[in-house]
Structure formats: structure tokens, C-alpha cells
Amino acid sequence: MRASICTALTLAAGALAAEEKVTVSKLSIHSIGSPVGTKIESVSFVLNGDDADNVKCSAKNVAFPVPDDILPCGDSNYAFTLWEGEKGAKFRVMVYHDVGDSRADLRGGADIRTKCDNSQGSGPADEICTQVKPVSFKIDGPVGSSPDM
Numbered sequence: 459m460r461a462s463i464c465t466a467l468t469l470a471a472g473a474l475a476a477e478e479k480v481t482v483s484k485l486s487i488h489s490i491g492s493p494v495g496t497k498i499e500s501v502s503f504v505l506n507g508d509d510a511d512n513v514k515c516s517a518k519n520v521a522f523p524v525p526d527d528i529l530p531c532g533d534s535n536y537a538f539t540l541w542e543g544e545k546g547a548k549f550r551v552m553v554y555h556d557v558g559d560s561r562a563d564l565r566g567g568a569d570i571r572t573k574c575d576n577s578q579g580s581g582p583a584d585e586i587c588t589q590v591k592p593v594s595f596k597i598d599g600p601v602g603s604s605p606d607m
Contacts, residue, residue, distance in 0.1 A: 476598065478564055480507035480553050483592035485570050487540075487549060489522075491583035498522045501540055503589070505553065507597075510536050528554060543569040548587060553597055566597030 485503040489496050502516035515531035515538050523542035530537050535557070541550040547569035555564040572587035 476557070476562055476564060478508045478555060478597050479594055480505060480510065480555075480566070480597055481592050481594040482551050482553070482568070482570060483589065485549075485551070485572065485587075485589035487572065487587045489574075489585050489587060490580075491585070496522055498540060503538075503551070505531055505534075505536055505538075507536065507553075507555065509555070510534055541567070545569060547571050548574070555597060562599060564597040564599055566595055568593050568595040 483504045483506070485501070487501045488499040490499060491497075498520040500516070500518045501520050502514065505513045505515050510531070513531050513534045513536060515529070515536070517529040520529070520540050521527070522540055525539040525541065528537045528539055535555060537554045537556070539552045539554075541552060542548070543550045549572060550567050550569045552565060552567035557563055570593055571590040573590055574585040574587040576582050576585045578586055
């Protein structure tokens with residue numbers, strides 16, 4: 459009996475301590491600024507992680523700077539949200555991994571440095587922002603709806 463209790467506690471502690479390293483690369487964001495805020499026309503990036511091998515994440519007409527939905531990454535168990543960045547970055551990407559148990563699902567985010575170019579848009583506020591370099595970060599639990607949760 460003691461052995462089974464010990465085993466259960468060890469497994470539960472392992473599930474609570476789960477974490478994963480993910481890498482976001484090739485981020486591209488088409489944004490249009492206006493006096494009432496920034497509209498995200500499209501966002502796309504490549505995700506790598508424990509169960510993600512070059513998974514493409516993309517969406518159109520993304521709510522910003524506060525997301526209104528968690529957006530799927532292809533047919534994988536990963537999803538993302540796009541937030542306003544901190545510490546000089548325009549954007550922050552939150553990655554979610556559904557591991558099959560809502561109490562053990564993983565999430566985490568990082569600011570992504572971008573370089574923005576308005577030469578291809580319809581005006582100075584119409585920008586294509588691309589990632590400067592790939593960013594790796596840890597995702598862990600619990601899953602929340604914002605970077606602070």
C-alpha cells in the first residue's frame with residue numbers, strides 16, 4: 459500500500475513539474491496601425507518542440523494587443539496567442555501544448571524581436587514585421603489565458 463501511494467505521489471509530482479523547450483522561428487506579422495490601434499492582418503511562424511517538428515502556426519485577422527481566442531498550430535496539439543511585447547519588443551508569442559490532461563497542459567511565452575518594413579504596404583503604418591532570430595523558451599503549467607497567469 460505504501461509503495462502504491464509513493465508511486466502515485468511521485469507520478470503526480472512529475473506531472474506538475476512537466477516542462478518543455480520550444481523554439482519559434484520565421485515569425486512574420488502583417489500589421490496595420492491606425493489611431494484606434496493596431497490590426498494584425500496575418501501572423502505565421504514555425505514551431506519546434508517535443509512533439510512539434512517544423513509545425514506551421516498561422517492565423518488571419520488576429521485580435522491584438524489582447525487575444526480573443528487561442529489559435530491552433532496546424533493539426534498538432536499546439537496552439538498560440540499573440541500579445542503586445544514588453545521590454546522593447548513589439549510582439550510576444552504564447553505557446554500552448556495540449557498534452558491530454560488539462561491539469562498538465564503546458565504554456566509559456568517570450569518576447570520576439572522583429573524588424574519591420576513598410577516598403578511593401580499601402581502606407582507608413584502598413585508593416586511586415588519579421589523575426590530577427592529564432593527564440594527558444596520554456597513552456598510549463600498551468601495553462602492560463604494571459605502571460606501573467
